Amino acid sequence: DTGVSQDPRHKITKRGQNVTFRCDPISEHNRLYWYRQTLGQGPEFLTYFQNEAQLEKSRLLSDRFSAERPKGSFSTLEIQRTEQGDSAMYLCASTSNLGVSGGYTFGSGTRLTVV
Amino acid sequence: AQSVTQPDIHITVSEGASLELRCNYSYGATPYLFWYVQSPGQGLQLLLKYFSGDTLVQGIKGFEAEFKRSQSSFNLRKPSVHWSDAAEYFCAVGNTGTASKLTFGTGTRLQVTL
Numbered sequence: 001d002t003g004v005s006q007d008p009r010h011k012i013t014k015r016g017q018n019v020t021f022r023c024d025p026i027s028e029h030n031r032l033y034w035y036r037q038t039l040g041q042g043p044e045f046l047t048y049f050q051n052e053a054q055l056e057k058s059r060l061l062s063d064r065f066s067a068e069r070p071k072g073s074f075s076t077l078e079i080q081r082t083e084q085g086d087s088a089m090y091l092c093a094s095t096s097n098l099g100v101s102g103g104y105t106f107g108s109g110t111r112l113t114v115v
Numbered sequence: 116a117q118s119v120t121q122p123d124i125h126i127t128v129s130e131g132a133s134l135e136l137r138c139n140y141s142y143g144a145t146p147y148l149f150w151y152v153q154s155p156g157q158g159l160q161l162l163l164k165y166f167s168g169d170t171l172v173q174g175i176k177g178f179e180a181e182f183k184r185s186q187s188s189f190n191l192r193k194p195s196v197h198w199s200d201a202a203e204y205f206c207a208v209g210n211t212g213t214a215s216k217l218t219f220g221t222g223t224r225l226q227v228t229l
Contacts, residue, residue, distance in 0.1 A: 004158075031215070042119075042205050042219030043159070056216075091158060099215035106151075106158040 004107035006092050012113045013082055020078045021110045025094030032075050033104070034067055036060065037089040046090075049075060082114045117142045117208050121220035129228050130198050136191040136223050138206030147209035148189040149217065150180055154202045162204075165189065176200070201227045 005024040013019050025032050030051050035043035046065070048056045051072035061067075064082075069075040079086055089111050093104040118141045128134055140146055147166050151159040163174025170182040180191045189206060203224050207217040 006158075033216075035217075040221070042207070042221050043217075044219070045216045048216065093159075095215070103149075103161055103164060104159075104217065106160075108156075108158040111156070 004092055004094050004105050006090075006107035006110050008110055009108065010111050010113075012115060015084060015114055016081055018078065018080045019082060019112065020076055021090055021092075021112075023075045023077070023092030023107060024073070025075070025092070026105055027073075029094035029096050029105070030072065031095045031097065031099065032069055033093045033095075034075070034077050035091040035093065037091060037109070038087075043091055046077075079112075082112075084114045087112055087114045117146070117210060117218045119206050119208050119218055119220035121204075121206055121223050123223045124221070125224045125226065127226040127228060128196050131195050134191075134193045134196045134200070134225070136204050136206075136225070138189045138191065138220060139187050140189060140206070140208045141187065142208050142210070148180075148182060149207040149209065150174065150178070150189075150191050151205045151207060151219075152176075152202045153205065153222075159205065162191070196225075196227055198227045198229060201225055 007022045032049045034046040037043040047067050049069040064080045067077045089109045091109045092107045095104050120139045149164045150162040153159050162178050163172050165172050165182045173179050178193050203222045205219050205222045207219045209217050
């Protein structure tokens, strides 16, 4: 297992376009998280899945954002009608059913630039 | 609500010198505390974590951190810094609720001079 994979690594899009990112967690991890990191800040929690169920969403996750994890394996994060304020690094992490005590494994992130 | 404060935005140390990065947290119960390191354009790598027990925890790459409940602190230390340690360091507190979310500080950028 090579850890948490995120694709693409970089995405440049025009304002108003839709974008989709993918995250492949560690295979035996049933918990998956999305975080957003803007320049000069620490990562901020967006949403959390346990298996295929999305159990919590942050207020940061506006109605333009949607995340799925259809089979409890990989996850996608879609942003519709992108805005310049969406420019950030989007990080995915996974952990086992131990939760935070088991430790998070982060992917390398997808850097989104909205022009 | 839980929160983390890293008071130093940027620190510069000479290679071979000792390092201490400060972290203060706010959390109602016994916290789960973490230090992560991030190289430019990369994800986060876990350096060490504290849940309970011995308040001095050892991590990877020669780092250690000490949990001080009375000061609500979890400072990261390294006795001798290497040039490859230059990166951004994040302290985080994890809750014990269902989601096990992490709340991060704003980070400290470490520069190492030769």
